[in-house]
Amino acid sequence: MHAHHGHEHGHSHQAPASFGKAFVIAISLNVGFTVVEFIYGFLAQSSALMADAGHNLSDVLGLVVAWAGVLLARKIPDQRFTYGLRGSSILAALANAMFLMIACGAISWDAIRRLADPPEVSSMTVIVVASIGILVNTASAWLFVKGSKDDLNIRGAFLHLAADAAVSLGVVIAGVAILLTGWNWLDPVVSLLIVVVIVIGTWGLLRESLKLALNAVPAHIDLDEVEAWLRDQPGVLDIHDLHVWGMSTTESALTAHLVMPNGADDAFVDGVADELHHRFRIEHATLQVERGDSEHVCVLHR
Structure with missing residues (x-):
């Protein structure tokens, strides 16, 4: 028996939000700023400024990829891709x-x-350009605040932009320090600190997205809690072949075999699916009801 939240035995899926306007604005702002920052970084001989421009360029590409992922995820399921392209x-x-x-x-x-050979840095240019970067990246990140709470893909875009704002702040601080001390070696040192900030901010995104790509249980779902709740349902004697995975960065699916000696009707299955959605944010549940007359062994556990 199959049940999908909100549709009795149906297969309609609500398309995820596209954030189209947010992506257009953020990409436009960052493309313009990346060009300006690289030119002035080159003229000012600032590796920190050019490093930040390179990072901004990667963020532009990242925003394009994130947007493409969102658009592909909205594709309607068909005979070949029965879940659509939500995994994009x-x-x-x-x-x-x-x-x-x-x-x-x-x-x-x-x-x-x-x-090894720090070049002369035009501190005032660095300070002015990086200050503009703080404004651009803060404004861009703000566009994705709402979606970052529930969507790993959107969270990735938000974290990149928020980190950029912090990185630009670091470049400003380096520019001020060089202006006051004349220590040009501070510029590449700040570049290395920028790398540390990016790696720390990216590691969680890399780990979570890799787990989802390997069909791991989404981070917001406690599998033991889901199993305990299913076992506690009236008429359920046992449960096996329980699987939960992410269909996309916003939607989760579940399959499970429920051993129910007295069987179950459609209303029971639909009710369980509805509760799985509200309690655990599992949007798509497929439940197989068995009377327990024979032993069923999951091929994955053989």
């Missing part, structure tokens, strides 16, 4: 995390190279 948002989140890790390697290499 998981792949987008994973790609975003990998994008950032690669960017970290490039930034580190350039910073270490410049640390």
Whole structure:
């Protein structure tokens, strides 16, 4: 027996929010700022500024990938892709995390190279351009605050932009310090600190998206709690073959075999599916009711 929350034995799926306007604004702002920041970073001989521009470029690509993931996830299921392309948002989140890790390697290499022979830095240019970066990235991140709470893909976009705002603040601080002390080596050192901030902020995204790509139980669901609740339902003698995974970065699915000697009607199955949605945010539940006349062994556990 199959039940999907909100539709009795139906297979309609509500499309996830697209955040189209937010992506267009954020991408436009960051493309413009990335060009300006790289040009002035090159003119000012600031590795921190160019490193931040490189990171911003990776964020632009990341925003494009995240948006593509959202749009693909809205594709209606068909005969080939019976869940639609909802898993695209998981792949987008994973790609975003990998994008950032690669960017970290490039930034580190350039910073270490410049640390050996620090160039003269135009501190005032660095301060002004990075200050603009704080405004651009803060405004862009704000567009994704709401969606970041429940969607790992959108959270990835938000975290990148929020980290950029913090990184730009670090560049401003470095510019002020160089202006006051004349210590040009502070510029590549700040670049390396930027890398540390990015890696720390990206690690959680990489870990969570990789787990979802491997069909792990979503982080917000306690599998033991779900099993205990199912076992506690009236008429349920036993439960086996319980599986929960993420169909996308916002939706979860469940399959389970319920051993019920007296059987169950459609109303029971629909009620359980509805409660799974409200209690555990599991949108798509497929329940197989068995009377327990024979032993059923999950092929995964053989």
